Amino acid sequence: MSTAQTATSEYAVFNPATGKVEKEFKQASDVEIADALARSQAAFTSWRRSRIEDRTAMLRRVANLHEERRNELATLVTREMGKPISQALIEVDLVTTIYRFYADMAPGLLQDEELDVVAGGTAVIRKEAMGSLLGIMPWNFPYYQVARFSAPNLALGNTILLKPAPQCPESALAMEQIFADAGLPAGAYINLFASNEQVANIIADPRVQGVSLTGSERAGAAVAEIAGRNLKKVVLELGGSDPFLVLGPVDLDRAVKDASMGRFFNAGQACNAAKRIIVTEEHYEAFVEKFTARVKAIEPGDPANPGTYMGPLSSPQAVENLAAQIEDAVAQGATVLAGGKRLDRDGAWYAPTVLTGVTPGMRAYSEELFGPAAVIYKVANEDEAVALANDTDYGLSAAVECDDEERARRIADRLDTGMVYINEPSGTAAELPFGGVKRSGFGRELGKYGMEEFVNKKLVRVKPLTR
Numbered sequence: 001m002s003t004a005q006t007a008t009s010e011y012a013v014f015n016p017a018t019g020k021v022e023k024e025f026k027q028a029s030d031v032e033i034a035d036a037l038a039r040s041q042a043a044f045t046s047w048r049r050s051r052i053e054d055r056t057a058m059l060r061r062v063a064n065l066h067e068e069r070r071n072e073l074a075t076l077v078t079r080e081m082g083k084p085i086s087q088a089l090i091e092v093d094l095v096t097t098i099y100r101f102y103a104d105m106a107p108g109l110l111q112d113e114e115l116d117v118v119a120g121g122t123a124v125i126r127k128e129a130m131g132s133l134l135g136i137m138p139w140n141f142p143y144y145q146v147a148r149f150s151a152p153n154l155a156l157g158n159t160i161l162l163k164p165a166p167q168c169p170e171s172a173l174a175m176e177q178i179f180a181d182a183g184l185p186a187g188a189y190i191n192l193f194a195s196n197e198q199v200a201n202i203i204a205d206p207r208v209q210g211v212s213l214t215g216s217e218r219a220g221a222a223v224a225e226i227a228g229r230n231l232k233k234v235v236l237e238l239g240g241s242d243p244f245l246v247l248g249p250v251d252l253d254r255a256v257k258d259a260s261m262g263r264f265f266n267a268g269q270a271c272n273a274a275k276r277i278i279v280t281e282e283h284y285e286a287f288v289e290k291f292t293a294r295v296k297a298i299e300p301g302d303p304a305n306p307g308t309y310m311g312p313l314s315s316p317q318a319v320e321n322l323a324a325q326i327e328d329a330v331a332q333g334a335t336v337l338a339g340g341k342r343l344d345r346d347g348a349w350y351a352p353t354v355l356t357g358v359t360p361g362m363r364a365y366s367e368e369l370f371g372p373a374a375v376i377y378k379v380a381n382e383d384e385a386v387a388l389a390n391d392t393d394y395g396l397s398a399a400v401e402c403d404d405e406e407r408a409r410r411i412a413d414r415l416d417t418g419m420v421y422i423n424e425p426s427g428t429a430a431e432l433p434f435g436g437v438k439r440s441g442f443g444r445e446l447g448k449y450g451m452e453e454f455v456n457k458k459l460v461r462v463k464p465l466t467r
Helices: 030-047 052-068 070-081 085-109 142-156 169-181 196-204 217-229 252-268 281-296 316-331 382-390 405-414
Strands: 011-015 020-025 122-129 132-136 159-163 189-191 208-214 233-237 242-246 274-280 335-338 353-356 373-379 397-401 419-422 455-462
Touching: 011 070, 011 169, 020 169, 030 132, 030 159, 030 189, 030 196, 052 070, 052 085, 052 142, 052 169, 070 085, 070 142, 070 169, 085 142, 122 142, 132 142, 132 196, 142 159, 142 169, 142 208, 159 169, 159 196, 169 189, 196 208, 196 217, 208 217, 217 233, 242 252, 242 382, 252 274, 252 281, 252 373, 252 397, 274 281, 274 382, 281 335, 281 353, 281 373, 316 335, 316 353, 316 373, 373 382, 382 405, 397 405, 405 419
Parallel strands: 132 159, 132 208, 159 189, 208 233, 242 274, 242 397, 274 373, 353 373, 397 419
Antiparallel strands: 011 020, 122 455, 335 353
């Protein structure tokens, strides 16, 4: 029978592969929070006036330090949340591209924008920093989520107060150290092991000008309520129940491979994972057979082993949540083609799972499955595929597998999502904006749009003098 230890502190390293609490950290005191707010504001007054060349040089050093420390950084998150070491290294490498992207592109993105003025004279939009920003970050991609929030805003001249996920304290401290070692002025990036009550007070503080949260729908609603009450700008990246559409003509082997990667990377713990696989009936049987065989071949194993593709889930609670959703579906008639069970090991383990026969009324139909469980649906045609894909409260991303590019683009135009990927699983890159619609949140991160969220677009108008 599997067992797990319980931490006495909210901020603790719980190794989900072993079920052991390896290290605990003290929560910040109210005095420390007050000091952090003061230091962040003090740093902003000088950082906002620094040269863009100095800010981008700092970002390049941050990228270089991530590259130099990639093995150490990857090992930390493997221990903290069970990410296979090979995938943890991929995350660190992605992060280096994000910091370098903004180091290279920020000067151009922040140039004044000249406006055409009917009445004569000149007018420009000047892009200026807003102030101290609070980032509330999740556990599933600890470095990546911080990079896509911090890189553009530090380049802009904002300062960062960062609340990490409670289960990722060591990686949070490692990032704070990188910024310090890269020469970022003291107070411009501060890690806070804060409680939810303290976070509410931070958002309300007049020195904080905005908040960005990546996390659950519930957390997003709570943060948005507090921010709205205090008239603060918010960016929210929340849950997703992303569709993965397979329509002919299509290379089924490629579609199966992409669907598997899109669903089971990071043990399925990604907001933009391929959670609902929708296949037209002419390809359904063959797809299900090939996909199920591929999933059955996935053997969850030690995440520290370079050959492991899938490790544990992030916590015993994550296992309980997923198990309850799958058990509900099975009780109402869904079919398990693979997995569908907890693994009897210490820690947080669940077998990679394939479900069919999921119908409205089941939790698995309407809720986000945040773990290694794929639901496959059969539809008659394109219209049914699109209708099913859009039948969700979420709207983060979607993937379309179809060798007819014109048809794939037409389908993409009909999907109610913030992102659509054609002939590849939903992913991310430094230059591509990331964000959703509906209950998946609002705002964008990455690319040029990621620099336009927390910025004062100041109009400077000069009327010509008459003599």
